Amino acid sequence: MRHRATKSVAYVAAALVVILALAACEDDPASVTTKDTLSDPLGDIAALNGYLFATNEDRSGHAGSQVDLFQFNADGVAEEQFDLALNGVGYLAACSDGEWLYLQSRGTGRLFKVSPVGEIAWVRSDPFAGAGKLACGIAYRADVDSFVVIYRNPGTTAYTTRQHGPDFAGPASPPVTNDWTLFDPAAGILAVTWLDGWLWALGLDQVGQAVVQGLRDDGSATRFLTLDDATACGLTVLDDELVAAYPDRRFETVIDEE
Numbered sequence: 001m002r003h004r005a006t007k008s009v010a011y012v013a014a015a016l017v018v019i020l021a022l023a024a025c026e027d028d029p030a031s032v033t034t035k036d037t038l039s040d041p042l043g044d045i046a047a048l049n050g051y052l053f054a055t056n057e058d059r060s061g062h063a064g065s066q067v068d069l070f071q072f073n074a075d076g077v078a079e080e081q082f083d084l085a086l087n088g089v090g091y092l093a094a095c096s097d098g099e100w101l102y103l104q105s106r107g108t109g110r111l112f113k114v115s116p117v118g119e120i121a122w123v124r125s126d127p128f129a130g131a132g133k134l135a136c137g138i139a140y141r142a143d144v145d146s147f148v149v150i151y152r153n154p155g156t157t158a159y160t161t162r163q164h165g166p167d168f169a170g171p172a173s174p175p176v177t178n179d180w181t182l183f184d185p186a187a188g189i190l191a192v193t194w195l196d197g198w199l200w201a202l203g204l205d206q207v208g209q210a211v212v213q214g215l216r217d218d219g220s221a222t223r224f225l226t227l228d229d230a231t232a233c234g235l236t237v238l239d240d241e242l243v244a245a246y247p248d249r250r251f252e253t254v255i256d257e258e
Contacts, residue, residue, distance in 0.1 A: 031062075031063035031064070032063060033062055033063050033064035033065075034060070034062055035060075035062070035064075035066060035068075036056075036058075036060045036062070036066075037067065037081075038056075040057055040058060040059060040060070041057050041233060041247030041248075042054045042055070042057065042233055042234060042246070042249055043056065043057045043092040043093070043094065044092060044093040044094040044137075044191040044233070044234040044235070044236075045235070045236045045243070045245040045251070046094035046095050046096040046101055046236050047096060047237060047238040047243070048096040048099075049116065050073075050238075051071050051072060051073060051079075051116075052071075052072040052073075052074070052236065052238065052243070052245075052251060053069060053070065053071055053072070053094065053101055053116065054069075054070050054094070054234060054245060054249075055067055055068065055069055055084065055092045055094070055103065056068055056070070057090065057091045057092070057233075057247075058086075058089070058090070062087075063087070064087065065083055065084070065085045065086065065087060066086070066087045067084045067085075067086040067092075068081050068082060068083055068084060068118075069081070069082040069084050069101075069118045070082075071116070072251070074238065076249070076251045078249070082118025084114070084118055084120065085120075086112075089103075089105045089110065090105055090106050090107065090108075091105075091106040091190075091233075092104065092106070092112075093106060093136070093137050093191050093192070094138070094191075094234070095138050095139050095147070095193065096140060097145075097166070098142065100113055100114065100116075100121070101113075101115070102114070102138060102140070102147065102168075103138075104126075104135055104137070104138040105135070106134070106136060107129070107134045107135060108125075108126075108129055109125070109126030109128065109130070109134075109135035109149075109151070110124070110125055110129075111123070111124045111125075111126060111138075111168065113167070113168075126149070128149075128162060128172070128175070129151060132153060132154070133151040133160060134151060135149065135150075135151055136150055136152050136188050136189045136190065137149070137189055137190070137191050137192035137201065138150075138192065139194040140194060141163075142194075143197075144163075145165070145166050146163050146164060146165055147163065147164045147165075147168060148161055148162075148163055148192070148194065148199055149161065149163075149164065150189060150192050150199075150201070152188045152189060154188075155185050155186070156185050157179050157180055157181045157182075157183060157185050158177055158178075158179055159177065159178055159180050159189065160175045160176065160177045161175070161176050161177075161178070161199070162174075162175050162176075176219065178215060180213065180215070180222075182211060182213050182222075182224060183203045183204065183205060183211075183213070184204045184205060184206050187203060187204050188203060189201045189202065190202050190232075190233065190234075190235075191233070191234050191235045192235065193235050193237050195237045195240070195242060197216060197217055198214035198216060198217075198223075199214065199215045199217070200235060201214075201215070201235075202232055202234070202235040202244065208230055209226055209227075209230065210226070210227035210229060210230040210232045211224050211225065211227065212225045212226075212242065212244070212254055213225075225242075225254055225255070225256055229252075231246055231247055232244045232245070233245055233246060233247050235254075242254035242256065
């Protein structure tokens with residue numbers, strides 16, 4: 001499962017930016033660099049090679065490297081932990097194309113391509129995020145080898161999706177907007193994943209209930225599932241089943257009775 005990422009020019013440039021930023025923090029004697037990654041809540045999750053991967057949501061405000069990549073087995077037991085040398089990225093949505101992990105910083109839309117052992121291959125900005133649109137999820141569609149990225153218009157129930165090709169190369173598809181009225185407009189969708197022709201989204205409904213709603217590829221039909229625990233923070237597909245993650249590092253299969 002361990003392998004080396006190719007050190008492209010983008011990788012080297014991104015690494016230098018991270019190293020210089022961390023070095024500047026460490027030169028400040030007043031900086032606190034204590035890591036709380038083991039006690040931080042989880043961000044989104046992604047499945048790869050039968051494992052679940054997640055990052056911690058850094059809320060410490062400390063300097064230096066504050067984000068780790070965690071590998072959990074199918075039973076939810078943490079087996080590996082890799083330092084991502086990141087800080088200030090907030091909640092990270094996640095997905096996998098079967099070889100790499102792709103992370104998206106909530107709001108800013110900044111994207112990270114990461115190996116299963118925590119090596120960052122590239123970092124990219126998303127020009128579509130901002131200008132009234134906040135990034136709120138990333139999913140991989142194996143059927144067309146493409147990524148679906150979703151954004152929300154703050155304070156509304158309008159969501160926009162765009163589709164990108166392999167490795168986010170080339171132009172994205174034209175944006176498509178749908179009205180997902182189930183979700184609380186203040187909080188918005190938290191994470192998305194793809195399963196059986198549906199884009200599944202996790203979030204809170206307008207009365208504070210955790211829900212997972214599915215939208216067909218053509219936007220013509222929706223369905224939703226309810227979760228017992230409103231703290232759900234991540235969503236992925238493992239062994240053809242939806243799996244939800246919780247901040248305290250629990251993982252539960254989402255039961256779809258249809």
